[in-house]
Amino acid sequence: MPQPDQPAALPPEALRAPVSESEFDFDTTRSVEPLGAWLGQDRSIGVMRMAAAMEQGDFNAFVMGNPGSGRHRITRAILADAASGRPSPRDWVYVNNFDAPHKPIAIALPPGDAERFRKAMEELIDDLAADIPALFESDDYQTRRRAIEEAFASTHEEAMSAVFEEARARKVAIIRTPMGFTFAGMHGDEVMTKEQYEALSDAEREALDAAMEEIQEKLSEVLRALPKQQKAHRQEVEELNSGLARQGVDAAIAGVREAFAGQERVVEHLDRVRDHLIENAGLFMQRPAGEEAGPSFPVATSPHVTKEQFQPYTVNVMVSNGKQETGAPVVVEDLPTLDNLIGRVEYVSQMGALVTNFTMIKPGALHRANGGYLVLDALRVLSEPMAWDALKRCLRTGEIPIYSAGERMGLLSTVSLKPEPVPLKVRVILIGERQHYYLLSALDPDFPQLFKLEADFDDHLPLADENRTGYARLIAGLARRVDARPLEAGAVAALMRESLRATGDAERLSLNTGFLTDFIQEADFWAAQRKAAHISAADIDTVTAERERRAGRLRELSHEAITRGTMLIDTDGARVGQINALSVLQIGGYMFGRPSRLTARVRPGAGKVVDIERETELGGPIHSKGMLILQGYLAATYATTAPMSLWASLVFEQSYGGVDGDSASAAELITLLSALAEAPIDQSFAITGSVNQFGDIQPIGGVNEKIEGFFDICAARGLTGSQGVLIPASNVKNLCLRQRVVDAVEAGQFRIIPMTTIADGLAVLTGLEPGERGPDDAFPEGSLNARVEARLTAFADIRRRFAREARNGSAEQR
Known part of the structure; x- marks a missing residue:
């Protein structure tokens, strides 16, 4: 029969991000002016400025985003700018309560007067210590x-x-x-x-x-x-x-x-x-001992x-704002324990007993930030015992009581102080990840009332023409901030390609400034090794290669197991019911792709497709969902006039760990159809993709790593020109492949073929026309789908015949 229409392989230019040094009008970033604002974070910055300017007490903010997005740096910068235009808050001191010494009195003073009051009282006592004895x-x-x-x-x-x-x-x-x-x-x-x-x-x-x-x-x-x-x-x-x-x-x-x-x-x-x-x-008349x-x-x-x-006459200065002429405080508390938040009362041991007084009251972050801004890491606050509860209580009541964990839990028997609470007016900014925000919103009813603003930092920036120059300026600013060498235009382009790869999307740049900064610093190291004045594209490539080498031990062991034949993977020939499926393994922050052999066996049965991974409890829920979708497609597409009379088993061979995700569902379906049609699958290909009940191929994650994983196995065994990978067409926009793969495609040694439907994959892998139902509700004769339906119909006939013979045999016995 004639060869089927197959989807065309992707050209080399479709495999990498369209970024080149010719787009930039500078030689190095030395001549590039850094950004005066923050790229791509307009939404979050607007929320932050609103939180900083609002006077209402409950409009605290939660800043969420991924680590490395610059949340902390941007938050501090916005708050510092807002704080500079606000008046300095009042000073606070504690003084002795002569009527009830265990209840020290809090006194508010104009900015700078706390230290003046303390010195005045010290001078008063010194003067009296000299004057009163002289009078007597x-x-x-x-x-x-x-x-x-x-x-x-x-x-x-x-x-x-x-x-x-x-x-x-x-x-x-x-x-x-x-x-x-x-x-x-x-x-x-x-x-x-x-x-x-x-x-x-x-x-x-x-x-x-x-x-x-x-x-x-x-x-x-x-x-x-x-x-x-x-x-x-x-x-x-x-x-x-x-x-x-x-x-x-x-x-x-x-x-x-x-x-x-x-x-x-x-x-x-x-x-x-x-x-x-x-x-x-008489206190002033006491003689020295002896x-x-x-x-x-x-x-x-x-x-x-x-x-x-x-x-009793001294002054305990809790907060003094005299050192700053104007502006509200911006306090960042890195260790938000209960004591560090609300303050503490210290003790000293005297004659075997713990004693204290009002001079041993120490301020917390809320005292120092009072009248200004307090920045906290959400996870750290939630991790410290009683700290989250104390923070909410202070925000709710508008005052700062000082107590210890032992007092709250009734474990402290020592007589302690009960300082007068200090009135609180502060804007709290919590910084955390999105899961922290959503969990607090769902589980803590106080949280939405106290933190009414959320600033969600974007992770990506569209690769639009107007953003490329801004991104180059961002890179220039980051290089100057870490005192790195200027980047050449080619290095900027190479770093932008790495940024696109980090997002897994050739149309989205990463806004993870931590990732970019680390990359720049490593590239600066390699430029220093070359004794170069600038960072070049080669230095960026060296960073990439070194990172893969540092983290690549397990990847090398995995690929070595395949190339030595320990793990059975074919890269040529054809076999029925066997296919190369692609998966991604992540170890720490490093991801790499690895092919796995997927096989299927069929026979007449009661319509059950056995997922061996699920039966052995190695398959995750998403993988099981993909299997059920596969069964739905199979039941609705073939032999619809007869009961499904199939028993089939599917398994990832030599897989001894957990399997999850539905990115292998297209491979599972094609393997099953191959086994039913007895049509060999070309082992020169590997495939990845998810399939729905209508046979459409859906996008998956980790497409770059998956392609490179199979390519490296093929390259180790020798590229033949017939090898390749089938990917969902919707994943083409995610391709940011390494240059070695692009070069092989350009040389005609490797192919990457996009699929839109399961029929595209069948046509490439089996070389047969899948076929579509005609007006007579039948598949074209000789097509792969016709062979599948004929096999399923034959299974149904076997099942009916077996049932009839069983009934006849039972009647004869009676």
């Missing part, structure tokens, strides 16, 4: 203090003297002992002995005993009055000290009060500080005394 050392104070002491001593001494005088007059001796006072009679100037006492008459003894009782009572009265006198003495001293301290504190604090006169909360705090200082003026105090009020020998005693 003054002659006036010493005179007044001595007068008080002398008055107290005089009063006490006079009372005691009166008792002693009366006792002497009444011949009673008052004796001081370690146990207190005791009383005895006097005989002359000596204490009366026991014998002398017993020698007295009864009347004399009674008179002496009465006198001792009266003297004892009067002494007791004097001693009972002593505590009251001492208390009065202490009050008088305290009033003197307080008055003097008030004089010194008021004089010193007046300057601080004047400096912060317009800030109400600072003035209120200064009032509390004043009262506390006056009540505790030095004894004098008999009167202790006076320090140095104004620089132990700092711990002055901690």
